[in-house]
Amino acid sequence: MKNRLVLLALSLTCYTSFAQTDRQQIETTIQLYFDGWATGDTAKLSKAMHHSCQLKNYNYRSGQFILMPKLDYVSRFRPRERDKSLSTNIVYVDITDNLIAGAKVEIHTATDKFTDYFNLMKTTEGWLIFDKISTRTPHRIRTAAPEKEVVLSGLNRPWSMAFLSEEEVLISEKEGDLVKVNLRTKVKTPIKGYPSDIVTTLGGFGDNAGKFEVLLDPQFAQNKYLYLSYTAETTAGKTTKVVRATLENDVLTNLKTLLLAAPYTNECCHYGGGMTFGPDGKLYISIGERLFTEKDEPALPIAQNVQDKRGKIYRINSDGSIPNDNPDFGVGATPGLYAIGIRATQGLTHDPISHKIWFSEHGTHQGDEINVLKAGANYGWPIKTTGKYRFEGYTPPKLKDSTYTAPLWFWQHTVAPTGLTFYSGDEFPTWKGNLFVTGLSKGSLWRFTVENETVKNVEELFLDSRVRARKVLQSPMGKLYILTDETNGQLIRIVNRH
Template identity: 60%
Template sequence: MKKLVFLLFLTAIVGCGKEKKLVHVSTKTKPIKEVIVDSLKHPWSIAFLSEEEVLVSEKDGDLLKVSLSSKKKKVIKGFPRDLTDSIRVVWRGDNSGIFEVLLHPDFKNNNQIYLSYAAKKLNKGSATKVVRAALHNDSLIDIKTILEAGPYLKEYHHYGGGMTFGTDGKLYITIGERLFKEIDEPKIPIAQDLKDKRGKIYRLHTDGNIPDDNPDFGKEAVPGLYALGIRAAQGITVQPETGEIWFSEHGTRQGDEVNQLKAGANYGWPIITTGGYRSRDYVPPIIEEAVFTDPIWYWQHTVAPTGLMFYTGDEFPEWKNDLLVPGLSKGSLWRFRIENDTIKSAEELFIDDRVRSRKVAQSPEGKLYMLTDEDNGKIVRIKNKTN
């Protein structure tokens, strides 16, 4: 079993069962929510073109350009035609749609963006796909496939789709394992199979080519592979102070995690988990000589952590360089204080005002925003109401 993560100091205790989390509660900072834009269809990601203009991906809708001042929305034309249909309007268990929208590091000069989404093939199902495109006159042009994580399946779960650029200029992509029940795992589980593109994290050049210094998993490993043993990672981000990359991971019955990404690491799914299995009779195989990497943090209740980020703004001085992690299941927002790659304290925010929270993001001027995962999805500004 993975080791339990203990914190080193407390001013309050939360949790249940075996786990007691030591939580630092701020007395000077009073975060409040202000709705900036609403009527979004389950927004998934946000990218700042400027302080007042953003791109927003709707999981159940379109790629939009949104003005935070006028509230006006404009659909970006030319999205790839293989985007999955909106059958989730009928069946809410479908996780397909548009996922991350990410600006190229040199966007000001090349207007390039990256998009992850659930792509479809006739009579075959869907798979996670990443494309690069140029944004020109509110349309996508020069679309190029960067990663296609087949096989195409008639499962509509756990696509992953999180993306970030590292300080090395490389593109990091999370791909989920796509299964709903562990009992359906093949003899070599998907996330442990080096020949299978699913259940992995990839590291690529901006054009999709494979960096020479990627870890070597052997000749039969899928190209671009950087880490394995992933179930359903969505959020991935860079720690500005250190350049380290962190990602969130969904468990099944509990087992939600925060991990630090390491080259060549195996995060264990489904051989080991900090939670339980959805298929309670499932017995994972033994993989000889496998070395698994423990999470930095895990919860013993379901949080469904998503689009995390490190805060570097000035509005919340006590939060400087802290990790913020939103959650879908409990609808909360978590703040972690980190020192030397160790979580020293945790605070759960907005516990009296819960809403399914998909992503937190920071504007160029350091303002803090959150996307809510609702039929009437919102862009929420998180402001500091001081004493």
């Protein structure tokens, strides 16, 4: 009796193993169908389907029954890139005698859900789809009806923000404090311990000095690190400085300088100060060229001089050290350089889908740009520009062996783009994956539809309520906010009223 039980157990084990193997083969066939459907690869579709396979569909509105042979069905497909919003799902697989099976699958696109029922059979070529019935259900997508909702006023030219949670956010005021704001109670708490070399007096209209970016470490919950960019001042003048600090009990401690963009000068503009963490865990920082007019450019322009810290984008480790895989700009180059030819970049962000870093760039008269950051790239300033020079008599030098990276997008008018972010929330489903950019001139918020590194569509929002806007950011729960650049600055939420 004992031997019989052992043999029965072994028999069941073998059967289960064999059935599981068949299931894996069926899933492989279905995945081949998914891949062919998503990319228009007719070879994959043909391989997944038996030559006798037919597609059956019934249109209940018209009462029409559709019977489509495999060849007709496959011939409708054309090669295409896989839609980033597309997802697939095998709902269930039911196998009988390891010879026939039924499966329910779903394909979700940005607008529709396709539900297919497959009949499959095991052949000498493996498991194949012999029959398919399907239906298509449009998603109930809320159309975008954006409105502005003022969450908080009384901010002193806010520049940046960083969410501690859905309810609490840090806001840096360019001409004020670094404050913690409770979005529910509206209570503002100044953060103590800000670096003491912060500029104390501004030179009047056109002085861009002050507090800039506030950025949380990706591991902030564990290490409490945050990063600040601001205008540092000595008797020699001003420059851009980046520090790391520990935030505990609303006090900054353990200040550490990560980047000091010397020399100190008396120029009062184009500090840069944009920061973001890349998907590689490295800190990316923009430093502006600092000149107001091209008349003051040296023979080798500042942004083209790899020994000058200004007019560059840097890539460093979170402790200020330099990554070993940074691009090599040659002997004597400033440590940490990642890209050159920058005029006045303030906004940096990374695309969570492509993992590429995008940045905005201020031109002079026109020439405002959107770029994708490339290792070792030269973005051209002031040799190349899509706008005009402030000093009309300026003639840029011709530099040997220089290759320039063109912008992905530039405006035909002055926008003065600042912060930017990619949207992934649910409040505006049709905006998912879009790039949002704020601007200081002629428009407060721009929406870009992009595919890979191509701008497909651009929309300016809120034409009837333009306002200088400094930053756009998404909260942890996917809500979209902007900061207005005013002495009575506002934190505004973009709300969908549909």
